[in-house]
Amino acid sequence: QKEVEQNSGPLSVPEGAIASLNCTYSDRGSQSFFWYRQYSGKSPELIMSIYSNGDKEDGRFTAQLNKASQYVSLLIRDSQPSDSATYLCALLPGGSEKLVFGKGTKLTVNP
Amino acid sequence: DAGVIQSPRHEVTEMGQEVTLRCKPISGHNSLFWYRQTMMRGLELLIYFNNNVPIDDSGMPEDRFSAKMPNASFSTLKIQPSEPRDSAVYFCASSFGASGADTQYFGPGTRLTVL
Numbered sequence: 001q002k003e004v005e006q007n008s009g010p011l012s013v014p015e016g017a018i019a020s021l022n023c024t025y026s027d028r029g030s031q032s033f034f035w036y037r038q039y040s041g042k043s044p045e046l047i048m049s050i051y052s053n054g055d056k057e058d059g060r061f062t063a064q065l066n067k068a069s070q071y072v073s074l075l076i077r078d079s080q081p082s083d084s085a086t087y088l089c090a091l092l093p094g095g096s097e098k099l100v101f102g103k104g105t106k107l108t109v110n111p
Numbered sequence: 112d113a114g115v116i117q118s119p120r121h122e123v124t125e126m127g128q129e130v131t132l133r134c135k136p137i138s139g140h141n142s143l144f145w146y147r148q149t150m151m152r153g154l155e156l157l158i159y160f161n162n163n164v165p166i167d168d169s170g171m172p173e174d175r176f177s178a179k180m181p182n183a184s185f186s187t188l189k190i191q192p193s194e195p196r197d198s199a200v201y202f203c204a205s206s207f208g209a210s211g212a213d214t215q216y217f218g219p220g221t222r223l224t225v226l
Contacts, residue, residue, distance in 0.1 A: 032212045043202055043217035044154065051212075088154065097211035098167060103153035 003027060004102035006089050012108045019076040021087050021105050026070070029094020033065055033072045036088040038104065044088055048074060079109040113137075115218030117203050123224045129191040132221045135184055136205030144215060145178055145188050146202040154202070160186065161209045193225045 005024045013019045021035075032051055036044040050056045050063040050072065062075040072091075076083055086104040093100060116135040124130055136143045144159040158168040160180045168178070175194070180186040190197055200220045206213040 043220055045217070046214050049212070049214075092211045097209070098156050098159070098170075099211050099215070100156075101154040 003093065003100045004089055004091060006087075006102035006105045008103060009106040010108055011105055012110060013079050015079060015081060015109055015111050017079050017109075019079045019083065019107055019109065021074040021076075021089075021107065022071060023073065023089030023102055024071045025089075025091055027091075027093040028067075028070065030067075030091045031094065032092040033063070034090040034099070035061075035063060035072075035074045036090060036101075038086045038088060040085070076107075079107075081109045081111050083107060084109050115203055115205050115216055117201075117218035117221050119221060120219060121222050121224075123226065124193055125226050126194055127192045128225075129189065130193045130197075130223060130225075132188040132201050132203075132223070134186045134188070134203030134218060136186070136203070137216055138184070140205035140207050140216075141183075142206045142209055142213070142215075143180060143186050144204040144206075145186070146204065146217075147199045148202060148220075149199045157188070190223075193223075195225045198223055198225050 003026050035048040037047045038044045048063040050065045056063045060077045064073045086106045088104045089102040090099045118133045142161045145157040146154050148154045157170045158178045163180045178188045200222050202217050202220045204215040204217045206215045
């Protein structure tokens, strides 16, 4: 069973719309959750981290965590073409210091 | 700050050859991570070091893979002998602290092709 599941996409949204990216995980002991953005041919870059249930907002980005349902999501408001990238969900399984990544969701924002 | 530096950026080799990938972490960072990324398996942690000491190498796929960190500013990942299934992008990352929750900064990666 994969530890971190993401829809591979591609997810296509028009410019200005809200993009919603979702991630589910299997380890109930996971405490720390992260969203990385990876542009094509580039390296991953951390954009959000979340540790508690609820929402965490940073500019146009909102991370949402629901530990009871074992999902974490990333909302991107007012999507821009520059947001087009693959978004990787990552977490620390309980008792581990090793990040586990999902395979990512490719997002395309159309002008 | 120059960020994490990796070399070479691209490597094409033939099956059976030895491959050495190099990484210079961000100065002052205490932890260093080696990842491999493929379409099939995504981004996988191979090994990580803290204060130059290997902490967990359970992600290293087999004995053909080895990694060293002789000092705080240099690490190598070696594959000997290489096989076509080793073709992937290999990333090195570093972080300031010892926790996996500390922000990891990734290098540009080395794209390895084994023919």
